Amino acid sequence: MLELKGITKKFDGKTILDQIDLTVPDGQILTIVGPSGAGKTTLLRCISGLASVDSGSFLLDGVAFDPATNRDNDAVIGVVFQDFQLFPNLTVLQNVTLAPTMVLKKSGSEAEQEARKLLKQLNLEGKADLFPYELSGGQKQRVAIVRALAMHPKLLCYDEPTSALDPDLRREVEQIILDLKQEGMTQIVVTHDMPFAESIADQMLRVEPKA
Template sequence: MLELKNITKRFAGKLILDGVNLTVNDGQILTIVGPSGAGKTTLLRCISGLEETDSGDFFLDGQPFNPVTNRNNDTVIGVVFQDFQLFPNLTVLQNVTLAPTMVLKQSKAEAEATAQRLLKQLNLDGKADLYPYELSGGQKQRVAIVRALAMRPKLLCYDEPTSALDPDLRKEVEEIILKLKAEGMTQIVVTHDIPFAESIADQMLRVEAKS
């Protein structure tokens, strides 16, 4: 269970997050919705440790937790970025196995076996040796999810996972997220797509732009 208490964040003196409180229970999906500039992505970046908060506290399973300084954060919180952030010079398999071998110190064989299993699970059979430019947008999205899952996170965060996808691929991402929920994965999804958010959410947080 992840808890946020009174999380506050400013940029250049402007208040972006004002005392945010929320709880995400294990195995559930929280969607964060709201207009552009309201702080959705900032909140996600704070949760994942990519931004430091100005004040407030995080708790993981009841224990104080700092996403920025936690040494094992790669295996606690995974992030699927809006632009995928795949390395263009690496194959799909290399993209997926890079962090497990470097951070988790897995052997190449172990990392590749996990990668192949996850690629098959997300219908990416036969794509391991392709480069990102050879993939469709939906395939890149799934590779980004596989890469995050390969780090065995407790919680998986997504930043606008359907923004660049057509309706059919949006449905595909929805099915993947719900499948991961059925397997027990806790997930936080930032999206501007309200119908998508409503179709996957156990709870929804609406954020509003500060005047």
Template sequence: MLTLKDISKQFDNRLILDNINLTVKDGEILCIVGPSGAGKTTLLRSISGLERVTSGKFLLDGQAFDPYENRENDSVIGVVFQDFQLFPNLTVMENITLAPRLVLKKTNEEAEQEAREKMAQLNLAGKESLFPYQLSGGQKQRVAIVRALAMNPKILCYDEPTSALDPDLRQEVESIIVGLKQQGMTQIVVTHDMTFAENIADDIFQVSPRNE
């Protein structure tokens, strides 16, 4: 369980997050919603350790946890970015196995075997040797999810997972996220799409536009 207590974030003199308190329960999906500029992505980046908060604290399973300082953060909190951030010069398999080999020190065989298993679950079998430019938007999304899952995170975060996709692919993303929940994965989803949030969320946290 991840708990945020009085989390605030300032950029210069601009207050983006103001004393945020929330709890993400194990195995559940929390959706963070709100209009553009309200601080949703800043909150997600703070949770995932990409931004250092100005004040407040995080607790992971009741113990103090600093996402920004944690050197093994990729194996605690994984992130699927809005623009996927796949390496264009690497194949699908290389994109997925790079971090497990470098960070988790897995052998090529171990990393590739686990990658194939996860790829099969997300209907990516046979795409191992393709490059990102050869994939559709939906396929890139699934590769980004598999890449994050390959680090065996406790919590998986998504930044606007449907914004770069055609509307008819939203159902596919919903199915993937709900399917991962059924496997016990704790997930945090930032979205401006309230219908999408209502379809997948166990809990919804509204970020107020007054934080702009």
């Protein structure tokens, strides 16, 4: 279970997040919605450790936890970015196995075996040796999810996972997220897509721009 207590974040003296209190139970999906500029992505970046907070605290399973300084953060909180952030010079398989071999110190064969299993699970069989430029937007999104899952995170975060996808692919991503929930994955999804948010959410947090 992830808990946020009094999370506050400022930029150039302007308060973006103001005393956010939040609890995400294990295995549930939280969607964060609101207009552009309201702080949705900022909150996700603070949760994932990509940005530090000015005040407040995080608890993971009841234990104090700082995402911004945790050395094993990749194995605790996975992130699927809006622009995927795949390495263009690496194949799909190399993109997926890089962090498990470098961070988790898995052998190449072990990382590859697990990567191929995950690729199959997300209907990416036959794509392992392709480069990102050879993939569709939906395929890149699924590779980004596989890459995050390969680190065995306790929590998986998504930043606007459907923003560049057509309706059919949006439904595909929705199903992937719901399937992962069935497997017990705790997930946080930032989105401007209200129907998508409502269809997957156990709870929804609406953030509003600060005056």
